[in-house]
Amino acid sequence: MQNFKRILKYTYPYKKHAFLNILFNILYAIFNVLSVLAFIPVLGILFNSTEKVSAPPKYNGFTSVSNYIQGSLNYKVSQLIENGGVEDALLLVSGLTLFLFFFKNLFRYLASYFIVFLQMETVRDLRNVLFEKYISLPLSFFSEKHKGDAISRITADINEIQASYLSSLEALVREPLTIILTLISMFLISVKLTLFVFILLPVSGLIISTVSKKLKATSLLLQRENGNFLSIIEESLSGLKIIKSFTAENSFIKKYNKTVNDLYRLTTSVWQRKLIASPLSEFLGTLTIVAILWFGGRLVLTNNSELQPQQFFAYIGLFYLILNPAKAISTAFYAIQKGNASAERILEILDTENAIKDTKSAQVKTSFETEIEFKNISFKYEDEYVLKNFSLKVPKGQMVALVGQSGSGKSTLANLLTRFYDVNEGEILFDEINIKNIQKHSLRQLMGMVTQDSILFNDTIKNNITLGIENKADKETIEAAKIANAHEFIKDLPNGYDTNIGDSGNKLSGGQKQRLSIARAVLKNPPIMILDEATSALDTESEKLVQDALEKMMQNRTSVVIAHRLSTIQKADMIVVMKKGKIVEQGTHEELISKSGTYKKLVEMQSLG
Template sequence: MYGNMISYLDEALSGIKIIKAFNAIPFIRRRFDDENQKYSRIMRSMARRQQLASPVSETLGVIMVAGIVLYGGKLIAEGSNELDPGDFIAYIAIFSQIMRPAKAIGQSFSSIHSGIAAGERVLALIDEKPAIVNKPDAIEIRDFKESLEFRNVTFGYQDKKVLDNVNITIPRGASVALVGPSGGGKSTLMDLIPRFTQPWSGEIRIDGQNIQDYSMESLRGLMGTVNQETILFNDTIFNNIAFAYPEATQEQVEAAARIANAHDFIMASEEGYQTRIGDRGVKLSGGQRQRICIARAVLRNPPIMLLDEATSALDTESERLVQDALNNLMKNRTSLVIAHRLSTIQSADMIIVLEGGRIVETGTHFELLEKNGLYRKLIEMQTFGN
């Protein structure tokens, strides 16, 4: 319950703009207050029991001592042979020493149960096994030499099929664009390459070897990723760019930033590369955040690039700068790009059109326009919209 309350608070702080835009402050406040009230009731109930433990144990202790004194005193006064005065005093002394740890156990009862509940939750997370693991005899892949290939790949979530018998061959150095309607399986197909998910059937091969035979760490070491959602950390620009390569020098980071068209705006900021960008890069514009992410990928210098709609959320000027940076990034690299904008698509060596989890068209920009199929329809809709 406390975790839910903190989650609501984090959502409210990170989504403050949209909350204010929709006048949803009363709803957010009511949701947090309801959870807070539940948490407060439970904590008050626990505190009551915890605070009652001491007086209750004291009272019971006094009653027991009084009872023992009355009973033992009666036996001694009557001259009973069952108990003599020395034994009685010794018994009272021993009993008084036992009372203190007995009361401590009573006071710690609620803390013990609270710790058990928290421990069960933490241990459940610790014991959770990853769904995808390396083979016991997994081998290391050091370089990408020939091709990336999908062979009869089928995948879905639960009982919903998302990819259906996909076959693609991407030669080394080629730039491939994935296009198609939303829900066609583009992002899912891309997630299969670094083994974020596992296909139901079929194989994905790099240089003729099934990627499941490679260790995930070495496989992902060949890849750089730039997503539509920029993921940055509340740190300096330098540390964000050098995130995957902490040993990078200032010169290497600056070189990567120049390729990503980011060096000029970085130098114009308050402290240059040592400027802190705030939580999730809030101090930067959308285009600046995206170029920092591209610089991060450039610095890693991977042979395979995975780009997921890296320019879709940008204005025209930012898109041009980011697109130039992406073009620099894709030089001499194998690139798989999910894109909707014509500027990103038309320069690709091969375009793959996905619909309903199936490949419906492949070819270059002009070849697909001549086919007068789904690709041409998508392009004409975009041109008309522009």
């Protein structure tokens, strides 16, 4: 129940709804019991065994409340029978019963009305806090997890929490109240019979709890498999072009079918065990009823018994009143066991420690003054070091280009500078301050990034350019687009800057998408620009437009450029040639050409890498 308690903490802000739900559930439970007790006089009239009462009873404290209520009702019925006949007495009791049933159902509706607010607001908050957690986690976390699994936790697991945990809340509040009030009434009618019931009920509870324990393990496997299922769909649709190009449709269909079959098997198992809760509870309840009929019947038939036939029938009615709440509670416990798996998966993410976080003494940096220094840094993603004892200085205002074969550590340097990852050894200094002592937000505000893959969002062109920037004037957005050589194609679109570019910008060409990425970086106007192979995926015509835009953007800025193509970096103030995480050469284009070393060989191949 520990997971259940932790999830319940998210309901605390909505105590008002919880209080109102409990209040109306109490009233519902009271009227629910009274609606059954009201039939005792009717049954007495039908059995012609209603005790005639000639004087109104006296109230002698809580212990005699049942006798007082029944005596008052019998007195009224007796008066009506004497004055107007049995029909008037029946009319009174029928009217009273209708009154009780009306308010019973009214209070039930009001209780459910307020629990809906509690459920929906809690689900909303859970989704928000889970999404915020995902957004705050470092990139290293997502290199180990499927995106489909994250989607599954935010959607399917949260839905399961709503269906299992939060939907069980009302049952766990209302049904115990009904059972308690019903048991009190049963005790007041017959102590012997109620004690007999107490012997039978624990046996039923033991059987139900044994079955429910097996449900949790299967539910956890189901939720994990659901994450795999969504991952396969996401990967297949994202990579459809490659799948078709390599005629790998059958391979992916087989992979998908296997996951669907596993999902079918686990879902069937969970539902089979969940569905047994209701019939099992009903059968055990019926078994108990039969035992009560046998034991209670003997009490009624005994000479000089205090238990009257109408009371016994009312007692049976009260016990039936317990059956549904007991069944609802057992179903709620099944649901909680089923929801436990989803709760574990959600809490696992919420409990994940973010290794890259601001220290308490981290300072806000609003400007870049002197230089960036990589000082004896070492870094590894898993077991092997990508960078080892690497050192490099990037002075303010200079363009430093990083070239080398794939896997030499170029992109890793960009990831470390932006603190997407942290170094294992050494330090990165920003104006002689370790970047771990600078607030991440302020550090990244000083940097702009353009990557090989133009990451755009299913939104308008304007919103993609102004990403992360609020209240930017249209004039500034257009100016940034002009610098990025994007304004010409944007103004020819049907809705100009308000045109939606589709999922990942699929309505645009590669060159157009890259120029939008550059416009976004230009509008941010940071002092430091990081270009990670920004032109490697473009055709010659697009490359010229993008290269021109990049040169405009890098003017009067400090730039770290990672490139494969010579055209991107030949004007760099310093070119750093890397191999297996180390610097093998560095200098200007002319200096490195004159050395006739690694750089010259790369240039002759016209492919820096």
